[in-house]
Amino acid sequence: MSEQNPTAPKRGHGRLVGKLLVVAVAMFGFGVFAMPPLYDTFCEITGLGQAGIKTAGEVEESAAPRQVKVRFDANTNSKLDWEFRPVQSSMMVTTGEATTALYFAGNPSERDSAGMATFNVSPPKAARYFVKTECFCFTRQELAAGEEREMPVYFFLQPDLPEDIEELTLSYTFFRNEDDDVAQNAP
Amino acid sequence: MSTIASDGTDLGHDTHDAHDDHDHKPEGFLDRWVFTTNHKDIGTLYLVFALLMFFIGGAMAMVIRAELFMPGMQLVRPDFFNQMTTMHALIMVFGAVMPAWVGFANWMIPLQVGAPDMALPRMNNFSFWILPFAFTMLLSTLFMDSGGPAAGWTLYPPLSLQTGSSFAFVVFAVHMMGISSIMGAINIIATIFNMRAPGMTLLRMPLFVWTWLITAFLLIAAMPVLAGAVTMLLTDHFFGTSFFNAAGGGDPVMFQHIFWFFGHPEVYIMILPAFGVVSEILPTFSRKPLFGYAAMVYATASIAFLSFIVWAHHMFTVGMPLEGELFFMYATMLIAVPTGVKVFNWVSTMWKGSMTFETPMLFAIGFVVLFTIGGLSGLMLAITAADLQYHDTYFVVAHFHYVLVPGAVFTLMAGAYYWLPKWTGNMYSERWGKIHFWCSAIFVNVLFFPQHYLGLAGMPRRIPDYSPQFADFNMWSSIGGFAFGASQLIFVGVIIHCVWFSKKKATAQVWEGAKGLEWTVPSPAPHHTFTKPPVVDDTMVAHADEAH
Ligand code: HEM
Ligand SMILES: [Cu+2]
Numbered sequence: 001m002s003e004q005n006p007t008a009p010k011r012g013h014g015r016l017v018g019k020l021l022v023v024a025v026a027m028f029g030f031g032v033f034a035m036p037p038l039y040d041t042f043c044e045i046t047g048l049g050q051a052g053i054k055t056a057g058e059v060e061e062s063a064a065p066r067q068v069k070v071r072f073d074a075n076t077n078s079k080l081d082w083e084f085r086p087v088q089s090s091m092m093v094t095t096g097e098a099t100t101a102l103y104f105a106g107n108p109s110e111r112d113s114a115g116m117a118t119f120n121v122s123p124p125k126a127a128r129y130f131v132k133t134e135c136f137c138f139t140r141q142e143l144a145a146g147e148e149r150e151m152p153v154y155f156f157l158q159p160d161l162p163e164d165i166e167e168l169t170l171s172y173t174f175f176r177n178e179d180d181d182v183a184q185n186a187p
Numbered sequence: 188m189s190t191i192a193s194d195g196t197d198l199g200h201d202t203h204d205a206h207d208d209h210d211h212k213p214e215g216f217l218d219r220w221v222f223t224t225n226h227k228d229i230g231t232l233y234l235v236f237a238l239l240m241f242f243i244g245g246a247m248a249m250v251i252r253a254e255l256f257m258p259g260m261q262l263v264r265p266d267f268f269n270q271m272t273t274m275h276a277l278i279m280v281f282g283a284v285m286p287a288w289v290g291f292a293n294w295m296i297p298l299q300v301g302a303p304d305m306a307l308p309r310m311n312n313f314s315f316w317i318l319p320f321a322f323t324m325l326l327s328t329l330f331m332d333s334g335g336p337a338a339g340w341t342l343y344p345p346l347s348l349q350t351g352s353s354f355a356f357v358v359f360a361v362h363m364m365g366i367s368s369i370m371g372a373i374n375i376i377a378t379i380f381n382m383r384a385p386g387m388t389l390l391r392m393p394l395f396v397w398t399w400l401i402t403a404f405l406l407i408a409a410m411p412v413l414a415g416a417v418t419m420l421l422t423d424h425f426f427g428t429s430f431f432n433a434a435g436g437g438d439p440v441m442f443q444h445i446f447w448f449f450g451h452p453e454v455y456i457m458i459l460p461a462f463g464v465v466s467e468i469l470p471t472f473s474r475k476p477l478f479g480y481a482a483m484v485y486a487t488a489s490i491a492f493l494s495f496i497v498w499a500h501h502m503f504t505v506g507m508p509l510e511g512e513l514f515f516m517y518a519t520m521l522i523a524v525p526t527g528v529k530v531f532n533w534v535s536t537m538w539k540g541s542m543t544f545e546t547p548m549l550f551a552i553g554f555v556v557l558f559t560i561g562g563l564s565g566l567m568l569a570i571t572a573a574d575l576q577y578h579d580t581y582f583v584v585a586h587f588h589y590v591l592v593p594g595a596v597f598t599l600m601a602g603a604y605y606w607l608p609k610w611t612g613n614m615y616s617e618r619w620g621k622i623h624f625w626c627s628a629i630f631v632n633v634l635f636f637p638q639h640y641l642g643l644a645g646m647p648r649r650i651p652d653y654s655p656q657f658a659d660f661n662m663w664s665s666i667g668g669f670a671f672g673a674s675q676l677i678f679v680g681v682i683i684h685c686v687w688f689s690k691k692k693a694t695a696q697v698w699e700g701a702k703g704l705e706w707t708v709p710s711p712a713p714h715h716t717f718t719k720p721p722v723v724d725d726t727m728v729a730h731a732d733e734a735h
Contacts, residue, residue: 017307031414031416039441
């Protein structure tokens with residue numbers, strides 16, 4: 001690799017060039033082979049970028065199950081004349097175990113209407129451990145005039161729920177789904 | 188000074204024909220230019236190539252500004268518009284600015300350290316001659332059925348993977364540019380480490396040599412990472428791998444990390460040699476040694492180091508964890524410290540100097556002022572919370588054009604005017620040089636300043652059409668763009684005049700206040716210089732007064 005300039009100092013450039021080439025090749029390897037795994041490992045060790053959601057497998061392996069009290073709360077916005085309440089006001093839930101809770105909703109008015117529920121978990125730090133797998137709040141709900149229905153929510157509590165949380169509350173508020181009420185949508 | 192006879196070549200050289208030969212230049216076009224191993228000829232080749240690319244890339248910018256002159260779609264199809272923004276950036280970064288700096292390095296580093304040539308002259312020839320092939324390949328994609336790359340110079344997947352089969356040409360062109368840059372960098376390091384003249388200790392080297400040495404290390408560390416990234420894009424595109432394909436278990440954000448791990452050092456690759464040139468020119472025309480020479484060297488080295496740990500400031504919006512955002516925010520802001528040291532040292536160099544305002548000095552002062560504006564908008568972008576708003580808007584476009592055009596390009600002009608008499612043996616037209624400067628300085632601001640407002644008002648970058656609320660600023664920006672483009676033709680005129688028509692001969696020292704080895708050889712610099720190494724002492728270096 002050492003091409004000597006005829007007038008250059010009588011030192012070869014081969015060793016230096018060799019070393020620099022090794023650095024270049026190493027950096028190529030760094031980009032392709034080292035950076036992706038390093039990046040993952042770094043995030044794993046430091047816990048950076050790991051949202052509180054775990055896969056089912058991970059959930060089963062971790063901490064021992066325990067019992068936590070879950071309270072249920074229901075509210076209706078004044079624009080929506082529905083009756084809406086939890087079927088059970090509270091229940092004991094085992095962490096990691098799939099659980100079903102029921103709400104009751106009825107439309108005592110003369111007209112069909114639609115609503116959308118928003119939800120809230122308190123204390124807030126419990127929220128990321130409260131996983132809903134299926135819920136009436138995921139979609140718009142329609143109730144014909146006079147119709148009544150039970151609305152289920154399927155959920156589980158992640159087993160790594162912090163020790164100091166012994167009680168938590170799941171709260172819903174139903175809002176009228178303003179722009180596309182059933183009545184307006186009907187042809 | 189300038190009494191050290193370098194090599195006894197004809198000081199009474201009295202012809203102004205640059206191709207004229209009194210000192211053993213090879214005969215014939217092929218031998219002189221194609222097979223050349225002479226650092227000066229290769230430097231010239233690089234510079235001419237870079238200027239050509241500057242105008243090709245510039246023509247693309249004119250297409251962009253013409254389409255953006257008014258709201259609505261007027262001239263080009265959106266897809267072609269995207270090809271223009273992508274190619275403009277690739278050509279300007281890899282075809283114009285980087286080869287231009289390598290051209291300066293080839294010409295000046297051996298002259299400044301007292302070496303007879305570059306360390307590896309044949310590799311030097313190869314480094315240059317790869318480039319015309321790489322860029323022919325890159326440009327040819329514009330004429331292919333699938334069109335040129337249109338995903339932006341950052342080549343983010345999955346968008347870049349939607350480029351048709353021409354994508355392979357883009358990737359191989361990038362590989363070739365990378366190989367050329369790495370070979371160039373190795374050559375420069377070997378020259379600086381092994382071929383300095385006796386007495387030219389590291390801390391006597393001119394700052395241009397220092398900044399290029401550090402740039403060369405950045406190149407060796409950063410370019411292979413880019414090569415890796417585009418190779419993975421290539422296999423994702425053509426061979427069914429899923430490095431960046433989420434459906435196959437890959438991660439598109441990973442590409443951004445790898446790209447910017449290269450990308451941020453890359454922006455310093457373009458600007459560090461500029462710092463060097465300014466640090467040469469300001470002392471000459473202030474007739475004072477550079478203020479804080481050692482601080483300048485250390486500041487350059489710290490910038491180079493920091494440039495490797497700030498990359499994710501280009502990715503504040505990808506959903507990094509808070510800790511990551513904070514780290515990259517503070518690390519980025521840290522760069523302002525060594526950069527600030529440099530700006531203060533440049534100002535202090537001029538302070539109470541007996542300044543004159545020849546064209547190189549004007550461009551250098553223009554650099555100090557306008558680059559600082561770009562640095563400030565960079566700091567604004569470094570504030571994570573603010574960047575969520577500014578990211579991918581014209582504010583970013585304004586930022587990087589302030590650091591690259593009145594930053595890197597102005598210093599290239601400054602350096603060209605400064606050393607042109609040494610290269611050609613003739614003085615350029617000072618009058619036209621100054622006209623070129625003032626046109627450039629005024630129109631570059633008309634072109635880029637309104638883009639700050641556009642960005643703050645929310646205009647996204649890389650779009651061919653925009654809401655009418657942005658109309659006026661865009662029109663001003665386009666007018667500035669056309670005028671800036673036209674002003675650069677003056678530069679070509681000045682060079683042609685200087686090389687072939689100027690009657691005013693340059694002395695060896697050229698500038699009254701110039702110090703350093705390059706000013707001890709005759710003008711034009713003979714084909715072979717320093718065949719007998721000069722002996723260097725403190726009186727010959729530009730920062731002689733500083734104790735070190
Ligand atoms: C004080 C120094 C600097 C700081 C703090 C800084 C900061 C930043 C930040 C935060 C961004 C990302 C903005 C975004 O995409 O939302 C950015 C973009 C950019 N900067 Fe700088 N910068 C600095 C100096 C420079 C220099 C010296 C150059 C080049 C010579 C440069 C070239 C660029 C380029 C080309 C981009 C845009 C890349 C792209 O997305 O295409 N910057 N800068
Ligand atoms: Cu950056």
